[in-house]
Amino acid sequence: MNALADVWRREAPHVMAALLRHHGDLGDCEDAALEAAEAATRQWPVDGVPADPRAWLVRVASRRLVDRFRADRARTRREASDARRAVDTPVTGDVPAGDDTLQLLVLCCHPALSRPSQVALSLRAVAGLTVAQIAAAYLVPPRTMTQRLTRARSQLRRAGARFALPSEEELPERVAAVLDVCHLVFTEGYTRASGPELVDVALAEEAIRLTREVHRALPDHDEVAGALALMLLTHARSAARTDPHGDLVPLAEQDRGRWRRELIDEGVALLESTLPHGHVGRYQLQAAIAAVHAEAATYEDTDWRQITILYGMLHRVAPGPAVTLNHAVAAAMVHGPTTGLAMLDPLAADPAMRRHHRLYAVRAHLHESAGHPEAATEDYQRAAQLTASLPEQRYLNRRLARLTEPGRP
């Protein structure tokens, strides 16, 4: 049964691509592909897995598509259209399959859609997850996820989105959106602590799988390689980032022996093959920072000077409050907490940052190491109030208790 699911997940983008080349509507093709997958779960355990599962799935799905179209036609008595003529010709699986996944992702990450819709559609149509699986992964009822998908498909239809690679000028922007969606899925999976809500779908691994496919289609694209490297280097820390109680272990305190070397090696190799090319994007820079962390034996041994330089470059390429905060942490490790605190002043003056818990968390740490317990106490309190993460709140409250009740461990 699991082997069958694996076959389906691997073949889903190719089946979808074969259908979409003949019939442009994403929703119709998804339904037909799903019916084919259901037929496979019934027939394959009895008849055995066919020699060419992709051809089998495409054949069954296209038959369903044709049947449905004929039924629709009988109902509506509409005149012949290009779309219908196209779908009446039998669909075959033997089309160039090289970049099916990329092409599908580009369609699902269409600029007419909001980010959450792009994410949901990509997981559904490209990763081949069921609505129930996606809903469970994002902790919302299946009905909510169905609505999100339905809205996304009708927006694609209205926007006249087609299953084709965009023009050369448009492509970089579309690939950037695909990478952002993959990274968003990864982060959602990675930042989730293991626990009762851990579902059967590992989002972080799904994201890596999709990004690998994009990398296969665009091997010379530096940011694709950078995004893949970033995910691998971060994912390598997964086992070390929670303690046996499910509480978060910050980077500074992680048991680095539990980091997965093979993922680190792969990430570093990817980076080394792309960095010399020239233009350096934000994913490559973030991956380079993750690589510096990965190569340090301890937190204190980290090459903070290198990390400070990389954050400086990141600040030029993709500035933002998160970058400034991390830049300040790294600079404080090199030049002392006063330097870090000074870098935070502009952020503290920005009204949009008043609710940003990380500003207060970072400032609390820096005040604590600078020997300002009162300021640190106030900032730990504010950070703990503002965070939406339970483990992070527990961690901040522990730091706070250490300052205000010095007798405690």
Place this chain on the structure above:
Amino acid sequence: MKYVILIHSNPVPWGHPTGDFLPEFQALPDDVRARLVHDFEEVLGELQANGELVGGEALGDPAAATLYRWRDGAPLAVDGPYSEAKEHLAGFFLVDVESRERAEQIVAKFAGPGETVELRPLMSSGGPDQ
């Protein structure tokens, strides 16, 4: 990001939609009232259609509540309401949105005269490691 939108209100008699039973709301000119109702229904429909609405319920009269307090090592049940406060929890909506800004934009459409609407983030069990 998930947020809960809490409606604190005191319709007399208790009823839903709460605006129908609030003097402050009823005192508004017809066209203003119609606009507020329209804006709310529009945003609610939009939340439903685009998959941002996760759930929501209207609550019964606080007089129908039972409160459980701890007395002498055992629970003690007392009939409600929870307090003599001016406003009670009258209903809630759970939304899942892209950003706090989007949540604030939504909540603004839930506000009306004579009641307080509260936006609160939900805690999650995950978190970053740096």
